[in-house]
Amino acid sequence: MREELNQGLIDFLNASPTPFHATASLAMRLETAGFRHLDERAPWQTEAGGRYYVTRNDSSIIAFKLGHRAPIDGGIRLVGAHTDSPCLRVKPNPELQRQGFFQLGVEVYGGALLAPWFDRDLSLAGRVTYRRDGKVESDLIDFYQPIAVIPSLAIHLNREANQGWAINAQNELPPILAQLAGSESADFRALLSEQLAMEHDFNADAVLDYELSFYDTQSAAVVGLNQDFIAGARLDNLLSCYAGLQALLDASDDETCVLVCTDHEEVGSSSACGADGPMLEQVLRRVLPDGDGFVRTIQRSLMVSADNAHGVHPNYESKHDSNHGPKLNAGPVIKINSNQRYATNSETAGFFRHLCLENEVPVQSFVTRSDMGCGSTIGPITASQLGVRTVDIGLPTFAMHSIRELAGSQDLAHLVKVLSAFYNSHDLP
Incomplete structure (x- = not known):
């Protein structure tokens, strides 16, 4: 049992x-x-x-x-x-384009331990509200696959990291989703429209709003030498x-x-x-x-x-x-x-x-x-x-x-x- x-x-x-x-x-x-x-x-x-x-x-x-x-x-x-x-929630106007990378601005939900969010394979899920055929509707989405990461700064560039480094949620937590080529621009709502079409088999007229959270794609598991623990x-x-x-x-x-x-x-x-x-x-x-x-x-x-x-x-x-x-x-x-x-x-x-x-x-x-x-x-x-x-x-x-x-x-x-x-x-x- x-x-x-x-x-x-x-x-x-x-x-x-x-x-x-x-x-x-x-x-x-x-x-x-x-x-x-x-x-x-x-x-x-x-x-x-x-x-x-x-x-x-x-x-x-x-x-x-x-x-x-x-x-x-x-x-x-x-x-x-x-x-x-506790988690990282995507902001309403989240698109960030810095040094040729597509990132999303996030807000910390609850009293999260922030350090463990770095260097994880992250995906995105939640609820999306959209307009279709003149009606406002909502559906859940889940990208399932790792689509983002928050890379740590190398120890060589931050020698004090192991002495206790205060994480700035505004500047240091936006996950990286992709590299952009040339003048290519990021459109997060267009990405959500594509995900809605893939998961629910319809085309929304417009994505109106959303409540989306990043999460770690690593599965929960029974772990330990004698399988003493559940990690997740x-x-x-x-x-x-x-x-x-x-x-x-x-x-x-x-x-x-x-x-x-x-x-x-x-x-x-x-x-x-x-x-x-x-x-x-x-x-x-x-x-x-x-x-x-x-x-x-x-x-x-x-x-x-x-x-x-x-x-x-x-x-x-x-x-x-x-x-x-x-x-x-x-x-x-x-x-x-x-x-x-x-x-x-x-x-x-x-x-x-x-x-x-x-x-x-x-x-x-x-x-x-x-x-x-x-x-x-x-x-x-x-x-x-x-x-x-x-x-x-x-x-x-x-x-x-x-x-x-x-x-x-x-x-x-x-x-x-x-x-x-x-x-x-x-x-x-």
Whole structure:
């Protein structure tokens, strides 16, 4: 089972270079499992035992099973994750022509580690909005092949590079796509028109706009002398999206179960489709009891916010509290912060720890050092928006926000097992 899950994750990562592609990939897997798409602009007809999913902005998705047990009696079980990862986004007027090279101006999305982006085989993917036959439409594109690179400056020309070199995102990150001959000029929108025609077999009248990201074409893989690790882009947080999906597909039809995978977490979640927006509450209000019944249902519910945790790095062990250094392949991590950067409390942490013990899943704890700042997740955001009890957890990883991250090859199976137990639990605290 572990090998099958890991290969499934690798396939999902490779198929999901952007939040748009991740959402499409999740939707395809849900459709295959019998989930029915609900259009937010149309009336909904749902029933106990039904399986449904909703998308917004093509980059966020909520999937749910309505249990035979009334949610007002048993509450709902929610697992939350996010579809976005730090990356380089193409600017609206990106064409740069310097020294005979065609480059694209980029904007850094989220808190990316920039150094690992150099000397990688990069491709480009995302959503393109265009006009065809007088109508405005959108489609996803993916160049798949390596079409760009950001070459490092040779050490001979920058002798201080290994002493810590501050990367200037404006000047040093524009990828090189091609060399231009003579007076040849670059037209990025023309390139996108050609890609649309190749992928979707039509000619657009005009490319109007786009949301496109560069990504590393190297496949995710199981690595290590004893295959102890999974290496790949966007493990934060597509790993949790995939684990939540597998658990939801395995859930019984007894209880109401929800998987929430939203965009824009890396930039604060404040958007129409982010965790700090109205999407989740609007969806739940359409399928749960009204008024007093809605509040009663939410207060009987619990959310597991699943986002990656910082594993203790052997080269930088001093960056962790000595009693709270999560290890790779030692199970999911309960994340705790007294200042509410995580939404975990003793009751929700205790319940998650109970689930792990009952299902023989190893479990760890993480608290950041008292002299360091703490990151956050969708957990506190969702808890404050919805009023739902929440526990923040995640799998330990290295190189978070790098172009290629590292997780333990045993941990995905641990996470799927405990999330499945959560979805199938009859009694919540």
